[in-house]
Amino acid sequence: MTLNFVRIGEGPRLLLVHGLGGTWRSWSTILPALSKSREVTAIDLPGHGETPAAADSGTFAGLADSVERFILDQGLEGIDIVGSSLGARIALEMARRGRVGATVALDPGGFWRGWERTYFRTTLALSIRLVRGLRPVLPGLSRSAVMRSALLAQLSARPWHLDGEVVATELQSFAVTKIFDALVHDLATGPEQTGPTADPARPLVIGWGRQDRLCLPRQAARAHEAFPSATLHWFSKCGHFPMWDRPDETVRLILETTGTEEERLSKPTDLVEADVV
Numbered sequence: 001m002t003l004n005f006v007r008i009g010e011g012p013r014l015l016l017v018h019g020l021g022g023t024w025r026s027w028s029t030i031l032p033a034l035s036k037s038r039e040v041t042a043i044d045l046p047g048h049g050e051t052p053a054a055a056d057s058g059t060f061a062g063l064a065d066s067v068e069r070f071i072l073d074q075g076l077e078g079i080d081i082v083g084s085s086l087g088a089r090i091a092l093e094m095a096r097r098g099r100v101g102a103t104v105a106l107d108p109g110g111f112w113r114g115w116e117r118t119y120f121r122t123t124l125a126l127s128i129r130l131v132r133g134l135r136p137v138l139p140g141l142s143r144s145a146v147m148r149s150a151l152l153a154q155l156s157a158r159p160w161h162l163d164g165e166v167v168a169t170e171l172q173s174f175a176v177t178k179i180f181d182a183l184v185h186d187l188a189t190g191p192e193q194t195g196p197t198a199d200p201a202r203p204l205v206i207g208w209g210r211q212d213r214l215c216l217p218r219q220a221a222r223a224h225e226a227f228p229s230a231t232l233h234w235f236s237k238c239g240h241f242p243m244w245d246r247p248d249e250t251v252r253l254i255l256e257t258t259g260t261e262e263e264r265l266s267k268p269t270d271l272v273e274a275d276v277v
Contacts, residue, residue: 003070004050005043009035012259015076015100016042017067019085019241020109020183021128021174023049026084028166030243033251038258041079043070045087047179058182060086060110060190064093071099080258084241085109085215086183089193092206092227098198102258106207106242106250110193111219111226120214121188123154128180135175142168157211157239166244195226204230205257209238209245 006024014034018026024042027034034040046066047053056062067090071077080102083091088108095103112120131151134141141147145160148167152159159167174180197204204227208220224232233253238245242253 001046001052001054001066001069002073003043003046003066005041005070007039007041009038009040011038013076013079014038014040014254014258015071015079015081016040017081017083017087017090018042018045018048019083019087020124020187021048021177021180022084022087022170023173025049025169025173027243028169029163029247030251030254033247034254037255041074041076043067045090047183048177049173053179058179059186060089060183063183064090067094068097068099080104082106082254082258083108084243086187088206092193092195092197092223095197095202095204095227096195100202102203103197104205104207104254104257105223105230107209107212107215107240108193108206108223109187109215111215111222112188113192113222116216116219117188121184123214124184125181127154128174128184131171132175135172138171138175139168142171154213155240155244157209157237157245162244192222193226195228197227197229200229203257205233205253206230207233207235207242207250207253209235209240209242211238212240214240 016027023044027042044051045063046057078101081091081094081100082104084106086109088105089110091103091105092108094100143164148159148162206223208217235242235246242250
């Protein structure tokens with residue numbers, strides 16, 4: 001299967017992997033800034049956007065295998081990678097398999113346990129049911145700061161600040177992703193993400209929003225335990241999507257982590273190992 005993708009910019013290569021229900025457009029808040037100094041490839045996962053679903057696209061394993069094949073088919077082995085949510089877990093899996101270079105995983109899924117699995121599954125099921133029911137009026141609702149706050153309270157720490165067009169695009173994508181329910185079931189009932197990276201010398205940063213109400217901040221400790229070579233970066237005043245709530249900080253984190261070794265060494269950085277809360 002060929003994944004739909006866009007490629008823009010010049011510089012060291014960078015692969016972006018969106019989250020559950022999203023598309024390459026999920027990166028619209030930071031894509032212009034990244035493309036100023038990176039050749040960015042942003043994909044649509046199978047069953048999302050313009051990429052058709054395959055028989056195994058309703059499972060994490062199937063999506064991860066599809067991304068691995070894309071990397072190999074496109075001659076991108078060793079490419080730096082950034083993922084968000086489900087895409088962040090895929091990015092960690094690609095690092096574990098040794099397919100990528102520097103890795104930035106933003107609020108990765110796959111580290112929930114016990115009641116957190118039920119919470120994840122139940123809240124997402126209720127949210128997607130609501131979004132599908134409101135689909136005809138989503139563009140209008142998204143223009144309202146009050147309605148953005150109501151619809152995105154679980155995903156953003158400051159939904160009233162978000163761009164209405166960005167919100168409408170994302171919610172419409174959630175509503176039309178046919179494998180959404182199958183993926184939620186698989187993610188909630190499947191095994192926890194395992195590590196570590198195949199090459200611990202390659203840069204790895206796990207970013208987490210302190211107000212993430214989907215992948216709870218307590219799960220960051222498990223992610224770090226699975227990938228002990230990672231640096232843990234906390235986003236303050238941030239929910240599940242740092243590129244929504246903290247776009248400038250997200251761009252800076254990505255640029256400081258990825259690129260050539262010379263670039264990374266030449267840039268001042270304030271990335272430090274953070275305490276898990």
